[in-house]
Amino acid sequence: MNLIPIDDPKDPRVAAYLDIRERDLVGRHGRFVAEGKVVLDLLLSSGRFAAESALILENRLAGVQEILRKAPPEFPVYVAASEVMDRIAGFHMHRGILAIGMRGDPVPAEILVETLPRRALAVVLVGISNHDNMGAIFRNAAAFGADAVLLDQTCCDPLYRKAIRVSVGAALKVPFAAFGDTGTFTATLDRLGFGQFALSPGGNVDIRAAERSARLALYLGTEGEGLPRDLLARLQTVRIAMAEGFDSLNVAAASAIALHHFSMASDPQNDPTSRVAATL
Amino acid sequence: MNLIPIDDPKDPRVAAYLDIRERDLVGRHGRFVAEGKVVLDLLLSSGRFAAESALILENRLAGVQEILRKAPPEFPVYVAASEVMDRIAGFHMHRGILAIGMRGDPVPAEILVETLPRRALAVVLVGISNHDNMGAIFRNAAAFGADAVLLDQTCCDPLYRKAIRVSVGAALKVPFAAFGDTGTFTATLDRLGFGQFALSPGGNVDIRAAERSARLALYLGTEGEGLPRDLLARLQTVRIAMAEGFDSLNVAAASAIALHHFSMASDPQNDPTSRVAATL
Incomplete structure (x- = not known):
């Protein structure tokens, strides 16, 4: 040494x-x-x-x-x-x-997604500007085997010291790249055969009913503004059902639920015929 | 005014x-x-x-x-x-x-759980000493309609300023109370008809196969140590399936996934016959 x-x-x-x-x-x-x-x-x-x-x-x-x-x-x-x-x-x-x-030379998001396998889970972030949330989303992406994180121009830097720390190093592991225009990138993912879901509190479909396609892109936006309207209009939108009167979920918590749902780390036990009861 | x-x-x-x-x-x-x-x-x-x-x-x-x-x-x-x-x-x-x-006079956890409805979701926290995690767990508890949060003696204070802020006020909404001996409290919940699941990385059952009982208690422990062994030995343990090589999940993220799974804010769309595909 x-x-x-x-x-x-x-x-x-x-x-x-x-x-x-x-x-x-x-x-x-x-x-x-x-x-x-x-x-x-x-x-x-x-x-x-x-x-x-x-x-x-x-x-x-x-x-x-x-x-x-x-x-x-x-x-x-x-x-x-x-x-x-x-x-x-x-x-x-x-x-x-x-x-x-x-850091090395940045790879454009369009190139990174071209290299993803036939079965792939990609996380697309729009406007995630808080380093704690960025780090936590990367940690969840790694925990649930996401293959890439793609960031729009308004996202903060995943290699900021605090983001890396909160990610417990996942920002150094999960490949990520930035894209320019969101609409153009959505079209690229579409061309590459990615099914695309946008997570939104007002989404049309309960996430538990959202089907995993082989190649899947999950869009997450900021807590306050949410994803841009024109994007929500173009994509299938999914929601996380919440209790009435307190429908507020942190974007990192939402990413955990959504990525767990779509995760490839699936367990065959997820079958209604083999449900297990609690200790009583 | x-x-x-x-x-x-x-x-x-x-x-x-x-x-x-x-x-x-x-x-x-x-x-x-x-x-x-x-x-x-x-x-x-x-x-x-x-x-x-x-x-x-x-x-x-x-x-x-x-x-x-x-x-x-x-x-x-x-x-x-x-x-x-x-x-x-x-x-x-x-x-x-x-x-x-x-703050008012604290109500013992044993009294609080007596007052819960026939169908109730209780979150039991053991050793959660980080105020960010405490606040985030309360936020998730409120979002998914948990009826109470019960804390052991080693948990931090949910009414600490930062915990309240991170909870977006949920710490002022979701009833909580502290208990003394964990074993005794587990017996109390048992007597009151609560099914009990302990969330643990090495849990026996994938959480997606864990059945919701009318009265349910979900135990969460610290990220490092996890729940005490004697407690894990007494309860049905559930795990969140993760990708190989990065099986690390923040306790607040884990609470989001588990509470979403057990939530009463269920949506009838969660039926395999009505699955919805992504935008392609």
């Missing part, structure tokens, strides 16, 4: 880690910050993004040794004491595990 | 609002802080908790007038300019809508 002690917070070798909180939103020359043990593990093992380096608090090194061995032997692992690390990051890093990943 | 201008941040009439961020966790003599328009509305309209007063930023007053009319005419509405309000709250209150609610 290529361990490199860092004593000076201004050491140019750790420049990519400087003031990570403040610089989060302005981009970092094609880089992103991964944080925490589980996320570091996914970065080094999923292979979707190249890792540039890691910065580890000295007393956390033993705990991540196994994970760091997944990187090539020359992979730089910067090691710092708590005070130095806090001054690099710009705030108190109690977790003490950071890494820099490389 | 009883509008009372406040010019001095140290005015004793607004003492309950002082430094709300710092004092959040230490309790406030039987009070809680409600924040934001939707939460204020639920506080004044659900009737579950008494409201003591409101503190409104002067330029937000017009926007909440309709809501404030739901309170009795003598209900004190303190009105402050931005600078005064920030100094009272101890940080910048860009929303500018606060209220104080009264």
